[in-house]
Amino acid sequence: MAFLDNSGDIILDAVLTDTGRMRLAKGDGSFKITKFAFGDDEINYTLYDKNNASGSAYYDLQILQTPVLEAFTNNASSLKSKLMSIARTDLLFLPVIEQNTIGGTSAEQFVLSSGAQTYIVLADKNTVDTVKTANTLPAGVQDGNQLQGGGAFLRVDQGLDTNEISRELTLDPELLETQYLIEADNRLGTLFSSTANSPATVSFIDDDNIATYYLTVNTDSAFVTNLNDPEGNGTPIAGPQGTKVEFRLGSSTSLKTNDYLFNTLGTAGTEAIGSMDASTAGQTYRFIDTMLSVVGVTTGYRIDLPIRYVKQI
16 A cells, blocks of 8 residues: 655555455455555655755655555555654664674674575485585575584674663663564575474465564574573664574475576576585586575564575586
C-alpha cells in the first residue's frame, strides 16, 4: 500500500500482495487483516537541511516532496525499512543489527579475487573435496554438503553501536530483539545451527520460494542467544548489547544432485571462490549469488547478507 500526498489531494493506493491474494482466493475466511506496518523505503533523511537560508519551514521540504513509490504486490520487495513507535522521548540512540565478521569467530566473510566479500557455501561433496587444503576449508567457506559441528557460519549481533553509552549497561527491554525473521531462497539452501546438524523450522514459504524462519530466544536457543561479550573484543557492537543470531547454510537437494539451477540462475567462471590453492587452479565452477535477510521483529531493523553457492562443474 502506498500513501501519496504530493499534489494537494490525498491518494491512498492499496493493493494486496501475492500472499494476500492467495489467502483471499481460498474463500474460507482465513483472510483477515489483523496487523499492518508502515515503511519509509523511499525517504533519504540526509536531505534534511537545518541550514536552509529560507528558514525552518524549508528544513524538511525536500523530504516532503520526495516521490512515493506506487503500491506493488511483491511481498519480498516491500517494506524493507519499517517504522516503529516509541513513546519515550529520552532515547538518543536506536539499536542496530550488524554482521559479525571479526576474525577468529568463524563468522568471517570470504574475500573474492575481485575484492568483494561474501559468504560462500559449497554445494556438493566433489566441490568440498576440491577446495579443501589439508582437509580444511578456508575461512568464510562453508561445507553445504555435510553439516557437522564446527566450521564457518554466519552471525549477526544486535545492540547500541555507540561509544557514548557503556557496554556494561543493560539494553532497555523495549529495544531488545528476542525474535528474528530470516528470509532466504528455499530453492538454494536451508538454515542449520552453527554447532550441530540441527535444521531450523520453516515458518512458511511464499509464492516466490522465499522461506521465512521465525526464531526466538526462548524456543530456538541453538540459533538465538544473548550477546554476552563484556570486553567487546568479539563483537562490532560498541555499546549495550542485545542478542546474537548464528547459523549455517546447507545446500538444497536440487543443488547437490543436479546442475539445473546453476545453469539457469548461475554464472560460470574459474574464480568463483578466488585463487585459494593450486588444487583449484584451472577448475571450472558455476555459482549463484543471492541475498539472505535478517529482520528484528521488535524494531523492524533489517540487514541483508550476500551469499554465494558454488559447485564445481
